[in-house]
Amino acid sequence: MSTAARAVPSEEPLAEEHAGLRAQHRRRVRDALVTSALSLFKERGFEHVTVDDVAKMAGVSRRTFFRHFATKEDVVMERRRRQLHTFAALLEGDDGRPALERVREACLSLADDFEAQRERVLAERALVMGNRELVARDMEVDRELEQVIVGAFAAHEGRRAAARRGGGRAAAPSIEARWMAAAVVGIVRVTLDDWAEGGGRTKLRAMGERGFTLLAGLERART
Amino acid sequence: MSTAARAVPSEEPLAEEHAGLRAQHRRRVRDALVTSALSLFKERGFEHVTVDDVAKMAGVSRRTFFRHFATKEDVVMERRRRQLHTFAALLEGDDGRPALERVREACLSLADDFEAQRERVLAERALVMGNRELVARDMEVDRELEQVIVGAFAAHEGRRAAARRGGGRAAAPSIEARWMAAAVVGIVRVTLDDWAEGGGRTKLRAMGERGFTLLAGLERART
DNA sequence: CGAAAAATGTCACTCAGTGCCACTTGACAC
């Protein structure tokens, strides 16, 4: 909204389904750019690879790279961003369960994914942590994750209010919902850091469960 | 450490005191760059001002700008970074009080400063929120703040361990200390967002106190 | 005073990111 959104490729629909030949090809190019970029970055380091290099390896022009990604950093965030979308999908809709419970499950399921793809996750993480710009972008995604989680808390507490309003747009999320979401994301991030620093040798899921136990204490403290 | 630290002006000593002629002048130039930059950015918007413009207004060369600030964004973060240093100073040393209590006081004192300088804080905040790069840098500072707070928690719980080690370097902070710090920073940030979104019309200190009440609940949940 | 160190200005260079325009190729109506 306010973030002077670059004139960018309009947030891919992300719909795997059928899609026309055109969308299919676009997706292939995009994927080629991601894999080329990650491969080169891991090999030579983010700052010693130019966008030209990436484009050439993917078999497209430099100009096309920027039609798919607003910045050189964004191509590294692609995977995380897709994860974010599936994460958001997990939280869609509102069964009766408490929001924290649902968020907990979604996070722990993500933790399982991470442990299953340990090597890849650790390698990409090392790449990100080795560069200031990338760290900054990574936190940008954390903020988006936080917004998704705020949505989950707000949806839960706002069902009544929304109903009374006639099903219109949701009310602004309460400060408590935002507090909870910020705490969740912070704790999840730290847990992940800890796991990665230990070379992925600790039990990520177990740590995550401990973290959410703590968070349950936080929620109990809500008035 | 790992963040491929740019070859930058070596973290100003920040010592106000006497300082030689040389340091004095350097500080004056730096301040001139900051005020010029903020003035131009607020007037025309961050992306419609070049580093050349800023340097010219401050009466130095473009090259000198980059001897003081690693990036165009960093000059905007200067004020926050100084605040961070005074904040860290507040947490220096270890009286017997619980860490959360001391962090709470430091944060609430910061809240008072913000309310006292409402206009300036809100204006700079609007500047930052209006630009993606600046938001990312801002979160970078949040992370540094988090590290400082981790230090406070770790120092408190690590006194014994450090003593046994013979006063050597502190042990790595516990995951609980890191969780707490992440939760604190997240909640502080959201509280500030909320205050700013309301145009600074709400009571920041009161909100902050509520936030820390919540955090006390979190700490109780620690094993 | 004289030498080392710090700060600056100038110049040249790399590379990220953008606007513009011409060209190709799927998508879709008829």
Add this chain to the structure above:
DNA sequence: GTGTCAAGTGGCACTGAGTGACATTTTTCG
């Protein structure tokens, strides 16, 4: 099919951030 339209692309030129090298001035310190 055929024509029309829009999307995706490549090429090119341009702005501006950031860096390295070198010469010059100015402070510090023995």
